[in-house]
Amino acid sequence: ETAVFQTPNYHVTQVGNEVSFNCKQTLGHDTMYWYKQDSKKLLKIMFSYNNKQLIVNETVPRRFSPQSSDKAHLNLRIKSVEPEDSAVYLCASSQDTQYFGPGTRLLVL
Amino acid sequence: QEKVQQSPESLIVPEGAMVSLNCSFSDSASQSIWWYQQHPGKGPKALISIFSNGNKKEGRLTVYLNRASLHVSLHIKDSQPSDSAVYLCAVHTGNYKYVFGAGTRLKVIA
Numbered sequence: 001e002t003a004v005f006q007t008p009n010y011h012v013t014q015v016g017n018e019v020s021f022n023c024k025q026t027l028g029h030d031t032m033y034w035y036k037q038d039s040k041k042l043l044k045i046m047f048s049y050n051n052k053q054l055i056v057n058e059t060v061p062r063r064f065s066p067q068s069s070d071k072a073h074l075n076l077r078i079k080s081v082e083p084e085d086s087a088v089y090l091c092a093s094s095q096d097t098q099y100f101g102p103g104t105r106l107l108v109l
Numbered sequence: 110q111e112k113v114q115q116s117p118e119s120l121i122v123p124e125g126a127m128v129s130l131n132c133s134f135s136d137s138a139s140q141s142i143w144w145y146q147q148h149p150g151k152g153p154k155a156l157i158s159i160f161s162n163g164n165k166k167e168g169r170l171t172v173y174l175n176r177a178s179l180h181v182s183l184h185i186k187d188s189q190p191s192d193s194a195v196y197l198c199a200v201h202t203g204n205y206k207y208v209f210g211a212g213t214r215l216k217v218i219a
Binding site: 004031033040041042043044045048050055056090092097098099100101102103 | 143147150151152153154155158195197199204205206207208209211212
């Protein structure tokens with residue numbers, strides 16, 4: 001059963017545009033994450049939030065910015081997308097075990 | 110910085126075979142080690158984790174951890190076609206951070 005929800009499923013955009021991805025979890029977890037998964041399936045952590053506070057901020061370009069309104073929601077905004085941003089963006093939440101959403105596939109033309 | 114490497118890259122086995130997947134990591138002080146299964150178009154799903162040296166069994170899955178050799182392995186007994194997926198090894202380094210390996214693609218043929 002899906003308890004981590006992501007929208008949209010898929011997004012196609014042009015270089016230079018701004019995009020926003022949404023994530024919501026209904027598990028009551030304190031911690032949420034954003035990961036980027038490339039075409040070779042390598043998963044890299046981008047951000048971690050605990051109780052709405054940014055805990056982990058890996059070396060990602062400044063055009064990426066996470067936004068958390070409450071413990072259940074963690075959104076990701078990308079200003080001025082680049083071709084290398086094409087990937088699957090996965091949201092997860094955890095108390096102990098991480099639960100992942102289905103991902104948002106981004107294609108930048 | 111923690112590094113996680115998995116082998117083999119891909120594996121094809123007949124139904125009913127025992128599957129062995131390997132993962133090496135670089136920091137013996139890492140916390141727990143996790144194995145995830147990912148089917149096409151889906152997010153990873155946690156299968157099993159281990160923290161202490163030794164082994165842990167859950168159903169058809171057994172995981173072995175040796176911190177001295179910085180190695181962990183996952184064994185799947187009596188493999189099924191539904192086990193066909195990418196298997197990801199992840200190291201919890203603490204402070205809400207996980208480092209993933211590049212995965213092993215498993216195909217189980219009926």
